[in-house]
Amino acid sequence: MPASNKPSSGAAATAQQRILVVDDDADMLRLLSLRLKGAGYEVIAVGSAEAALAQLDMARPQLVLSDVRLPGKDGLALFDEVRERHPSLPVILLTAHGTIPDAVEATSRGVFTYLTKPYDGKDLLEKIGQALALSAPVAAQAHANEAWRAEIVSRSNRMTELLAEAYMVAQSDASVLLLGDSGAGKELLAQAIHRASPRAAKPFVAVNCGAIPEALLESELFGHVKGAFTDATSNHKGLFQAAEGGTLLLDEIGDMPPALQVKLLRVLQERAVRPVGSSQSTPINVRIISATHRDLEAAMAAAQFREDLYYRLNVVTLALPPLAERREDIPLLANHFLDRLARKYDKRLSGFAPEALKALTTAAWPGNVRQLFNVVEQVCALSTTPLVPLTLVQRALRIPSAQVLSFADARQRFEREYLVGLLKMTDGNVADAARLAQRNRTEFYRLLQKHALTPGHFKSDAGPDEGAGDDVADERQE
Structure with a gap:
């Protein structure tokens, strides 16, 4: 590989820099792989967006390089899914002249850059080096300053990646949707995002939308004025106003009643709240983080959650893995x-x-x-x-401390104890024992042999030789 195609020293590849390359043209895929490997990068090469998404979590690349035109999902749809799963992962698109307008639009949505085919090898490596250099400091900074995530104890790769993304998201003011099972730590992650954000010095307020009765939730969120209802003896500021300048966590947002979803959407659109019973709206400056253990897409399909509210809340999604x-x-x-x-x-x-x-x-x-x-x-x-x-x-x-046998072992134990009981009951007489068990003598002998049982040992008044003789006599009578 010519020296001119290698990245400059300022953007040199390391063994840890892995690039996921996506192109359905086998020759182009091979050429890209050879060029990048020659520049010192580790390459994962796939022929479709679907294969790329399957590799994304396993391969953990530092950059995605994809053609725009792909079978099935195209490169733009791939970018959308990469951005949703890993907001900090840079994506570079390769495009033919016919798809340049799409690529230009994609850069406005967050694609790092695009290159037209036939691409210049030196330009490609420079762009890759720039993308990696720009994304690396964010992860490094997230690890250098551990105070923001001090409450989250972890050393797993999945959490390391998640926290790096959370740190990057925290620097913006984008709304964040946290997904994860109950008890996975969604509120802790929301607090960490708040501490890493420019709003850290302002309040962090959390409300569980499923724990407050529907009749009270509107007043809790938006406040009320004196006389708005029977118990409203004074003006009351809602949680939106309590979080002014800071962050409001709407926990279990999937449990919010449909009627209140409409009012929440209006607040998010207008950036102002109207207390219950008031005719005046109050401007608010609050960063919204929402969290849920529910499948909101299924809830939308069942008309239980508003689609417009979902997309307003779900600017960036972070999914916490279960323990x-x-x-x-x-x-x-x-x-x-x-x-x-x-x-x-x-x-x-x-x-x-x-x-x-x-x-x-x-x-x-x-x-x-x-x-x-x-x-x-x-x-x-x-x-x-x-x-x-x-x-x-x-x-x-709640694990029993006593020994718990497998089904096979329990069956073996029962079978042996059952046979011993029959032999004791019949004084070692195989014919009688087999009759009681409703088995023929040949099958019964096999069972005795399987469990290493000798019928003569169960005769109460016969020696070993006499018992053995009776066994033989019984067998001859069959």
């Missing part, structure tokens, strides 16, 4: 919680016994991080030894 998908974080979180709770309960606890930590790491965790905290709090309160034992963890997880 079961980041098990490497479980020991870290468990010991972090134990240290904090040991101080709360004034106990000297040094950690978990190895088998106890293994039980925590392999548990199902349907309640996610919240459930883990509750389990650790219970074992902390009950522990009487420096190392938390397995029995306490099993109790907190």
